[in-house]
Amino acid sequence: ELKVEQNPLFLSMQEGKNYTIYCNYSTTSDRLYWYRQDPGKSLESLFVLLSNGAVKQEGRLMASLDTKARLSTLHITAAVHDLSATYFCAVASRNNNDMRFGAGTRLTVKP
Protein backbone atom coordinates (compact mmCIF):
# COMPACT_ATOMS: atom_id res chain seq x y z
CA GLU A 1 0.00 0.00 0.00
CA LEU A 2 1.28 3.42 -0.91
CA LYS A 3 2.13 5.48 2.15
CA VAL A 4 3.27 9.07 2.25
CA GLU A 5 5.10 10.60 5.20
CA GLN A 6 5.68 14.28 5.60
CA ASN A 7 7.82 16.05 8.14
CA PRO A 8 7.78 18.16 10.03
CA LEU A 9 4.06 18.34 10.74
CA PHE A 10 4.37 21.75 12.33
CA LEU A 11 6.87 24.41 11.41
CA SER A 12 7.21 27.84 12.94
CA MET A 13 9.66 30.09 11.14
CA GLN A 14 10.81 33.64 11.37
CA GLU A 15 10.54 35.84 8.34
CA GLY A 16 13.68 35.78 6.24
CA LYS A 17 14.72 32.28 7.26
CA ASN A 18 15.08 29.19 5.07
CA TYR A 19 13.65 25.76 5.73
CA THR A 20 12.84 22.46 4.01
CA ILE A 21 9.78 20.22 4.21
CA TYR A 22 10.34 16.54 3.44
CA CYS A 23 8.04 14.04 1.78
CA ASN A 24 8.86 10.32 1.74
CA TYR A 25 6.76 7.71 -0.01
CA SER A 26 6.77 3.97 0.16
CA THR A 27 6.36 2.57 -3.36
CA THR A 28 7.40 3.44 -6.85
CA SER A 29 5.64 6.46 -8.22
CA ASP A 30 6.20 8.82 -11.07
CA ARG A 31 4.01 11.70 -10.08
CA LEU A 32 4.40 13.84 -7.02
CA TYR A 33 2.37 16.91 -6.21
CA TRP A 34 2.68 19.74 -3.76
CA TYR A 35 -0.42 21.60 -2.66
CA ARG A 36 -1.09 24.56 -0.44
CA GLN A 37 -4.18 24.91 1.72
CA ASP A 38 -5.19 28.06 3.56
CA PRO A 39 -7.52 27.71 6.58
CA GLY A 40 -11.06 26.93 5.48
CA LYS A 41 -10.06 26.83 1.85
CA SER A 42 -9.52 24.17 -0.77
CA LEU A 43 -6.23 22.88 -2.13
CA GLU A 44 -4.19 24.98 -4.51
CA SER A 45 -1.74 23.17 -6.78
CA LEU A 46 1.84 24.39 -6.40
CA PHE A 47 4.04 21.92 -8.25
CA VAL A 48 3.83 18.71 -10.24
CA LEU A 49 7.04 16.69 -10.37
CA LEU A 50 7.20 13.95 -12.96
CA SER A 51 10.72 12.62 -13.19
CA ASN A 52 13.79 11.87 -11.17
CA GLY A 53 15.81 15.00 -10.59
CA ALA A 54 12.92 17.30 -11.45
CA VAL A 55 13.21 20.72 -9.86
CA LYS A 56 10.60 23.45 -10.02
CA GLN A 57 10.61 26.91 -8.53
CA GLU A 58 7.95 29.51 -8.00
CA GLY A 59 8.86 32.59 -6.03
CA ARG A 60 10.26 31.60 -2.66
CA LEU A 61 9.30 27.93 -3.04
CA MET A 62 11.36 25.27 -4.76
CA ALA A 63 10.40 21.61 -5.05
CA SER A 64 12.57 18.68 -6.06
CA LEU A 65 12.11 14.97 -6.60
CA ASP A 66 14.46 12.02 -6.09
CA THR A 67 12.58 8.93 -7.25
CA LYS A 68 15.40 6.59 -6.28
CA ALA A 69 15.27 7.76 -2.68
CA ARG A 70 11.47 8.15 -2.91
CA LEU A 71 11.88 11.62 -1.52
CA SER A 72 10.64 15.05 -2.44
CA THR A 73 11.55 18.31 -0.76
CA LEU A 74 9.87 21.69 -0.64
CA HIS A 75 12.41 24.38 0.15
CA ILE A 76 11.34 27.74 1.45
CA THR A 77 13.71 30.62 0.92
CA ALA A 78 13.54 33.86 2.94
CA ALA A 79 10.09 33.11 4.29
CA VAL A 80 7.41 35.79 4.40
CA HIS A 81 4.16 35.86 6.35
CA ASP A 82 2.08 35.22 3.22
CA LEU A 83 3.56 31.72 3.03
CA SER A 84 1.78 30.72 6.22
CA ALA A 85 -0.48 27.80 5.24
CA THR A 86 -0.59 24.01 5.33
CA TYR A 87 1.45 22.29 2.65
CA PHE A 88 0.65 18.80 1.43
CA CYS A 89 2.56 16.43 -0.76
CA ALA A 90 0.64 13.76 -2.66
CA VAL A 91 1.78 10.76 -4.64
CA ALA A 92 0.09 8.76 -7.38
CA SER A 93 1.14 6.12 -9.88
CA ARG A 94 0.96 6.59 -13.62
CA ASN A 95 -2.19 4.58 -14.26
CA ASN A 96 -3.93 5.19 -11.01
CA ASN A 97 -5.62 8.38 -10.02
CA ASP A 98 -5.71 7.22 -6.43
CA MET A 99 -3.64 9.92 -4.83
CA ARG A 100 -2.28 9.49 -1.33
CA PHE A 101 -1.63 12.58 0.67
CA GLY A 102 0.87 13.26 3.38
CA ALA A 103 -0.43 14.51 6.71
CA GLY A 104 0.47 18.07 5.83
CA THR A 105 2.93 20.57 7.26
CA ARG A 106 1.38 23.51 9.00
CA LEU A 107 3.73 26.40 8.37
CA THR A 108 3.57 29.59 10.43
CA VAL A 109 5.86 32.46 9.48
CA LYS A 110 6.32 34.99 12.23
CA PRO A 111 7.61 38.53 11.81
Added chain:
Amino acid sequence: KAGVTQTPRYLIKTRGQQVTLSCSPISGHRSVSWYQQTPGQGLQFLFEYFSETQRNKGNFPGRFSGRQFSNSRSEMNVSTLELGDSALYLCASSLPPTRGGYNEQFFGPGTRLTVL
Protein backbone atom coordinates in the same frame (compact mmCIF):
# COMPACT_ATOMS: atom_id res chain seq x y z
CA LYS B 1 -12.42 28.77 -17.59
CA ALA B 2 -14.69 27.95 -14.67
CA GLY B 3 -13.21 25.86 -11.90
CA VAL B 4 -14.58 22.86 -10.08
CA THR B 5 -17.83 23.68 -8.31
CA GLN B 6 -19.34 21.86 -5.37
CA THR B 7 -22.77 22.18 -3.86
CA PRO B 8 -23.83 22.73 -1.21
CA ARG B 9 -20.92 24.47 0.47
CA TYR B 10 -22.19 23.81 3.97
CA LEU B 11 -24.53 21.19 5.29
CA ILE B 12 -25.81 20.20 8.72
CA LYS B 13 -27.41 16.81 9.22
CA THR B 14 -28.28 14.57 12.14
CA ARG B 15 -27.13 11.03 12.81
CA GLY B 16 -28.93 8.43 10.76
CA GLN B 17 -29.82 10.76 7.92
CA GLN B 18 -28.40 10.49 4.46
CA VAL B 19 -26.77 13.20 2.35
CA THR B 20 -25.92 13.80 -1.30
CA LEU B 21 -23.13 16.09 -2.39
CA SER B 22 -22.63 17.34 -5.92
CA CYS B 23 -19.54 18.15 -7.96
CA SER B 24 -19.30 19.75 -11.38
CA PRO B 25 -15.87 19.31 -12.95
CA ILE B 26 -13.97 21.71 -15.13
CA SER B 27 -15.31 21.64 -18.67
CA GLY B 28 -13.59 18.88 -20.60
CA HIS B 29 -12.47 16.99 -17.53
CA ARG B 30 -13.90 13.51 -17.39
CA SER B 31 -12.29 12.17 -14.24
CA VAL B 32 -13.70 13.11 -10.84
CA SER B 33 -12.22 12.08 -7.51
CA TRP B 34 -13.62 12.54 -4.03
CA TYR B 35 -11.69 13.05 -0.81
CA GLN B 36 -12.60 13.35 2.83
CA GLN B 37 -10.59 15.72 5.01
CA THR B 38 -10.75 15.58 8.79
CA PRO B 39 -8.38 16.94 11.44
CA GLY B 40 -7.69 13.44 12.74
CA GLN B 41 -7.32 11.42 9.55
CA GLY B 42 -6.18 14.10 7.14
CA LEU B 43 -6.98 13.82 3.45
CA GLN B 44 -8.30 10.42 2.47
CA PHE B 45 -9.24 9.19 -0.97
CA LEU B 46 -12.85 8.05 -1.32
CA PHE B 47 -13.28 7.09 -4.96
CA GLU B 48 -12.67 8.12 -8.53
CA TYR B 49 -15.03 8.09 -11.48
CA PHE B 50 -14.26 8.20 -15.15
CA SER B 51 -16.78 7.90 -17.94
CA GLU B 52 -19.56 7.06 -15.49
CA THR B 53 -17.57 4.15 -14.05
CA GLN B 54 -15.92 3.87 -10.67
CA ARG B 55 -12.24 3.26 -11.39
CA ASN B 56 -10.73 3.33 -7.95
CA LYS B 57 -12.06 3.12 -4.45
CA GLY B 58 -10.53 4.00 -1.11
CA ASN B 59 -10.98 2.19 2.17
CA PHE B 60 -14.37 3.49 3.24
CA PRO B 61 -17.50 1.57 4.28
CA GLY B 62 -20.31 0.88 1.87
CA ARG B 63 -22.31 3.77 3.33
CA PHE B 64 -20.21 5.96 1.06
CA SER B 65 -21.16 5.71 -2.57
CA GLY B 66 -20.98 7.80 -5.67
CA ARG B 67 -21.90 8.05 -9.27
CA GLN B 68 -21.04 10.01 -12.34
CA PHE B 69 -23.35 11.23 -15.04
CA SER B 70 -22.82 11.41 -18.77
CA ASN B 71 -21.93 15.11 -18.50
CA SER B 72 -19.15 14.14 -16.03
CA ARG B 73 -20.91 15.71 -13.06
CA SER B 74 -20.61 13.52 -10.02
CA GLU B 75 -22.49 12.97 -6.81
CA MET B 76 -21.49 11.23 -3.65
CA ASN B 77 -23.93 9.87 -1.13
CA VAL B 78 -23.46 9.00 2.50
CA SER B 79 -26.19 6.98 4.14
CA THR B 80 -26.88 6.46 7.84
CA LEU B 81 -24.69 9.36 8.85
CA GLU B 82 -22.43 9.03 11.87
CA LEU B 83 -20.81 11.76 13.93
CA GLY B 84 -17.44 10.77 12.50
CA ASP B 85 -18.61 11.62 9.01
CA SER B 86 -18.32 15.30 9.84
CA ALA B 87 -15.64 16.52 7.47
CA LEU B 88 -14.73 18.66 4.51
CA TYR B 89 -15.51 16.70 1.36
CA LEU B 90 -13.39 17.72 -1.58
CA CYS B 91 -13.94 16.94 -5.20
CA ALA B 92 -11.18 17.10 -7.79
CA SER B 93 -11.39 16.86 -11.55
CA SER B 94 -8.76 16.02 -14.11
CA LEU B 95 -8.27 15.02 -17.69
CA PRO B 96 -7.91 11.27 -18.16
CA PRO B 97 -4.32 9.96 -18.11
CA THR B 98 -2.60 10.17 -21.46
CA ARG B 99 0.24 8.03 -22.65
CA GLY B 100 3.37 9.47 -21.15
CA GLY B 101 1.37 12.26 -19.59
CA TYR B 102 -0.09 13.03 -16.25
CA ASN B 103 -3.42 14.12 -14.93
CA GLU B 104 -3.08 17.01 -12.55
CA GLN B 105 -6.09 17.30 -10.29
CA PHE B 106 -7.90 20.56 -9.66
CA PHE B 107 -9.83 20.81 -6.45
CA GLY B 108 -13.18 22.37 -5.75
CA PRO B 109 -13.93 24.54 -2.68
CA GLY B 110 -15.37 21.59 -0.78
CA THR B 111 -18.56 20.85 1.10
CA ARG B 112 -18.34 21.17 4.88
CA LEU B 113 -20.62 18.51 6.38
CA THR B 114 -21.50 18.65 10.05
CA VAL B 115 -23.31 15.69 11.60
CA LEU B 116 -25.06 16.39 14.90
